[in-house]
Amino acid sequence: MTESAPARSPEQRKQDVLHRLEHDEDVWVATASPQGVPCLVPLSFVWDRNTLLLATRRTNPTAVNVTPKGRVRLSLGHTRDVVLIDGEAEIVEGAELPTSSGDAFAEKLKWDLRGRPAWVYLRVRPHGIKAWREENELAGRDLMTDGSWLV
Template identity: 60%
Template sequence: MARTPEAPRTGAQRKRDVLTRLSEDEDAWVATAAPDGEPCLVPLSFLWWDDTLLINTRRANPTARNVARDGRAVVSLGHTRDVVLIDATGEVLPDGALPEAVGEAFVAKAGWDPRGRGAWVFMRLRPRGIRAWREVNEMDGRHLMRDGHWLV
């Protein structure tokens, strides 16, 4: 039986919903690509910090290598009937660059502490574009951010 979608949300409501997800969700799917185009898609814990996503993985993992190389990533939150897609540019943070309070906030949210483990690095991903939709009736207006600026 076909589902009847809810009325489409306004852009302002979608933005509020995206910011709630960024504040409350614990994990996201992070996609990067190697120089030869080989895709890498992994679930990673994150913290929404200073309008960026703070993620963490091993320094030798493809995600860290790919972000260090070209700084590009796509992040997905939600599920197929409540999608948030974030096109981001990123950087691997130098050891010791993470403020103590931010590290503590990451630990509190993620439930584990990667700090002080030499094989692990933090990356900061800055949203450049954000799209959000639930059903086909929200495809129009799904672009909430372009070139790092909110459209709503």
């Protein structure tokens, strides 16, 4: 059995989550169809104005699935450094995207989808964020509830 590092403080966990949101490029996105068929895919993202901005083809199941209710679950990290984000997603057409948001996405990911009608952006507003590494961090894993940071 491996020995666990000491549990991080809630403040440190929040800092670590914000660092990942600023620097990671891809996130796992889980959605479900109206019939309950799950879909899990990695998508590129940028953290922009306290939301995640992702992109996918408008005909992909992820974009189709967010239309009915907009609920998504996102995951950053691996099994020993988990960040789970529950949120509401909305589809944003490239022409409707604020210029600064489109510029941030293009700058970070070197990929500009504005003006490409086959693609849409997904704007995800987090309402819950959990983060933990090992069992010793399970008790304090909730960092955001109802869209408000707890720390």
